[in-house]
Amino acid sequence: MSDQPRADLISADTHGPRTHTCGDLRRDDNGDDVVLKGWVDTRRDHGGLVFIDLRDRHGLTQVVFSPQDNEDAYEAAGRLRSEDVISIRGTVRPRDDEAVNSNLPTGAIEVRGTELAVLNTSEPTPFVVSAHEERRQDVGEELRMKYRYLDLRRPDLQDNLVTRHDLYQSTRGFFDEHDFVEVETPVLMKSTPEGARDFLVPSRLHPGQFYALPQSPQTYKQILMVSGLDRYFQIVKCFRDEDLRADRQPEFTQIDVEMAFATEEQVYELMEGLMERLWKDLQDVELETPFPRMSYDEAIRTYGTDKPDTRFGLKLHDVSECFEDSGFRVFDGILERGGKIVAINVPGEGDRGRGAMDRLDEHVRKEIGAGGLVYFQLPSDGSEIHSSVKKSILPPEHINAAIDAVGAETGDLVLVLAGSAPDVYEQAGDLRLHMADDLDLVSDDAPDHFLWVTDFPLLEWDEEAQRHVPMHHPFTSPHPDDLDKLESDPGDVRSRAYDLVLNGHEIGGGSIRIHNREIQQRAFRALGIDAEEAKQRFGFLLDAFRYGAPPHGGIALGLDRLVMLIAGADSLREVIAFPKTQSAKEPMVDSPDTVDAEQLDALHIDTVVPEDGQPEDASVAETS
Numbered sequence: 001m002s003d004q005p006r007a008d009l010i011s012a013d014t015h016g017p018r019t020h021t022c023g024d025l026r027r028d029d030n031g032d033d034v035v036l037k038g039w040v041d042t043r044r045d046h047g048g049l050v051f052i053d054l055r056d057r058h059g060l061t062q063v064v065f066s067p068q069d070n071e072d073a074y075e076a077a078g079r080l081r082s083e084d085v086i087s088i089r090g091t092v093r094p095r096d097d098e099a100v101n102s103n104l105p106t107g108a109i110e111v112r113g114t115e116l117a118v119l120n121t122s123e124p125t126p127f128v129v130s131a132h133e134e135r136r137q138d139v140g141e142e143l144r145m146k147y148r149y150l151d152l153r154r155p156d157l158q159d160n161l162v163t164r165h166d167l168y169q170s171t172r173g174f175f176d177e178h179d180f181v182e183v184e185t186p187v188l189m190k191s192t193p194e195g196a197r198d199f200l201v202p203s204r205l206h207p208g209q210f211y212a213l214p215q216s217p218q219t220y221k222q223i224l225m226v227s228g229l230d231r232y233f234q235i236v237k238c239f240r241d242e243d244l245r246a247d248r249q250p251e252f253t254q255i256d257v258e259m260a261f262a263t264e265e266q267v268y269e270l271m272e273g274l275m276e277r278l279w280k281d282l283q284d285v286e287l288e289t290p291f292p293r294m295s296y297d298e299a300i301r302t303y304g305t306d307k308p309d310t311r312f313g314l315k316l317h318d319v320s321e322c323f324e325d326s327g328f329r330v331f332d333g334i335l336e337r338g339g340k341i342v343a344i345n346v347p348g349e350g351d352r353g354r355g356a357m358d359r360l361d362e363h364v365r366k367e368i369g370a371g372g373l374v375y376f377q378l379p380s381d382g383s384e385i386h387s388s389v390k391k392s393i394l395p396p397e398h399i400n401a402a403i404d405a406v407g408a409e410t411g412d413l414v415l416v417l418a419g420s421a422p423d424v425y426e427q428a429g430d431l432r433l434h435m436a437d438d439l440d441l442v443s444d445d446a447p448d449h450f451l452w453v454t455d456f457p458l459l460e461w462d463e464e465a466q467r468h469v470p471m472h473h474p475f476t477s478p479h480p481d482d483l484d485k486l487e488s489d490p491g492d493v494r495s496r497a498y499d500l501v502l503n504g505h506e507i508g509g510g511s512i513r514i515h516n517r518e519i520q521q522r523a524f525r526a527l528g529i530d531a532e533e534a535k536q537r538f539g540f541l542l543d544a545f546r547y548g549a550p551p552h553g554g555i556a557l558g559l560d561r562l563v564m565l566i567a568g569a570d571s572l573r574e575v576i577a578f579p580k581t582q583s584a585k586e587p588m589v590d591s592p593d594t595v596d597a598e599q600l601d602a603l604h605i606d607t608v609v610p611e612d613g614q615p616e617d618a619s620v621a622e623t624s
Helices: 071-078 142-146 155-177 219-226 264-283 295-303 330-334 356-368 396-406 423-438 480-485 517-526 532-546 559-567 597-602
Strands: 033-045 050-056 057-064 085-094 108-120 198-202 208-210 233-237 251-260 292-297 317-319 340-346 374-377 413-419 450-454 457-462 467-470 497-502 505-511 554-556 605-608 620-623
Touching: 033 057, 033 071, 033 108, 050 071, 050 085, 050 264, 057 071, 057 208, 071 108, 142 233, 155 233, 155 264, 155 317, 155 532, 155 559, 208 423, 219 233, 219 251, 251 264, 251 292, 251 374, 251 605, 264 450, 264 497, 264 554, 295 317, 295 423, 295 450, 317 423, 330 413, 340 396, 356 423, 374 450, 396 413, 413 480, 467 532, 497 554, 505 559, 554 559, 597 605
Parallel strands: 057 108, 292 450
Antiparallel strands: 033 050, 033 085, 050 057, 085 108, 198 208, 233 251, 251 554, 317 340, 340 413, 374 413, 450 497, 457 467, 497 505, 505 554, 605 620
C-alpha cells in the first residue's frame, strides 16, 4: 500500500446528506445512485476488488470498490481500517444468486462504490467491534464498560435500546388513553425507610442535613392521590444502595402507577391491559388474559418462591405425613422441631447413575445450602426401587407412601429435602430451578407465563434486627379481616399486596395503600416506629391523611427488567445504555470518584478512611 495519507478529514456534508441507511436497500433499488455513511465493519481485499461492510444502527450494506469504477476510491478503500467513519457514493446492483447473503436484509444487493471520503479515522480498538457475531471477542465486563461507546456499537445492544424506546412510547400511549396524568416527582427528597439503604446527598445550604435519592416515589404518589389527581403515572428513576446481581442496579427505572378509589381487581385489569399492549406492540404476540392468580402461601408451598416460574412442572409436595414415626432419626428430629419434608418428582430421570446423583447431592449441599439430599429412583425397567437411605434405616412403607403422594411412576426420580420451614421450601425451589436448567425444560420459544401472586404477609421477621419489618413497604394496607391482629399477632396479618410475575421474575409489585391516619399509626407501631419517629419521618403524610384522603392503590413495574425479558437479554446491563458494573462502578467515566477539598468544605464534610481492610477508595463521611 502507498505511504500517502489515508484520506483527508472532511465534514459530514461530503456527498450531500445520506439517501439511505445501511439497512434500507433492496433489489427494488437496483440502479439507484445512493449516498451511505457509517462505520467500516470489515474490509476484504479480493485481488482487484475491495469489499467493505458498511455499518450503522440500521444494518449492514456491502460496498464494492474497483479501480475500473474509480482508482482513487479503490486505493483509499484498501487503506481503511475497522471503525473508520466514511461516506460513499455509488450505484445499487443485485448480487449474483450464489453471492446472496440470506442472513442480511440487504444481502441481495451491493453498492458499487464510485466515491469515498473518510470522515474520521479509528485507532485499533481494544476489542473487536462488529455486526458479525463470529468476529466478536469474549471480553470481560470491565473492559466492555470502560469502552462502553464501542460496546454500544454492537447491533444487539442497539436493538435492546430501540426496544426500550418502543416500550416507553407504548407505555405512555396506553396510560394517556386511560386518562392518567404523567407527573414528575422530586429526585431530592427526605430519607424514609423503604427496605434498602438510601443514597444520600449533603446539603450545602443546610449544614449537617441530607437529601435522599428516592428508592421510589411512594409517598409522593400517595400525596398526589390526596391532592385529587385521581390517576397518576410516571416513568421514573429510583435509587437503592444495595448489593448488585444480574437483574439489579443501584439506579433503575420504574413505571410508577397510582389510582384513587382503586380495588385490586382494577389494578390487575389495568396492568394486564398494559402487558397486552406491550406484547402486541413490541413482539406482535397476543396474550391471554386474565392472568392466573396464586396466593403467597400457595406459591411458597408449591414452588418454593414468591416469584414462581410456571412454564414447567416439578411442583413441590409436602410429604411430612408420609415419614411420621419412620424411625429415620434425621427426619424424625426435623418433624419433632416443627420442620417439613418436601419432595419433587422428576419424570424420566429414574435411571441416573451414582456419579450423577453424587454430583447432585454435592450441589444441594454446597450451592443450595441444604443438609443433604435423599432420593428414590424408580428404574425404567420396573426393577426394585433404589433409595439413597438403607431399608433398615428408612422402611419401604414410608418410601412408597411418599412415592404415591408425589404421583411418581416407573422411570421417575423423587428428590427429597428436609429442614425448617420456610427455609426448606426455598431450598426445594432452588433445586427445582436447578433441575429445570439441567434438563433444559424451558425452550427458547416457550410462551411467556404471567402470574399474579397475592395475599402477601404484611410483615416479616428480621432476625438481625429482632423485629418485624414490612414485606413491601410501611404504607401497605392490612387485609381488613386481619386488622384486629395488628397488635396481638402482627406476623400473621395478611396484606392487600400483589406482585406481577413473568417467567420466574418479579416484574412489578404494588398494593392497596393505607389511607386512614389511625391505621397508618398502628402499622408504624407494629414496625417499632413510635409516634415521635413517625412524625419526624412521615409527618407530612400523616397530616395529609387528616384532610380527606381517598382510598387508593397502585403498582410499580421494573422497566429495565421488562425490557431485559422482552429482549431476551441475560442481564440488566444489556438493556441500559450506561449501567454500573457488579461492583457498582461505571468504568467509562470512573464513577464514583473522589472530589476536591473545596467541594467537601462547602458541604461541611470531612472524610475518614477506614482502617479495617476496606478498599482504598472507601470512606466514611462525617458532617462537621
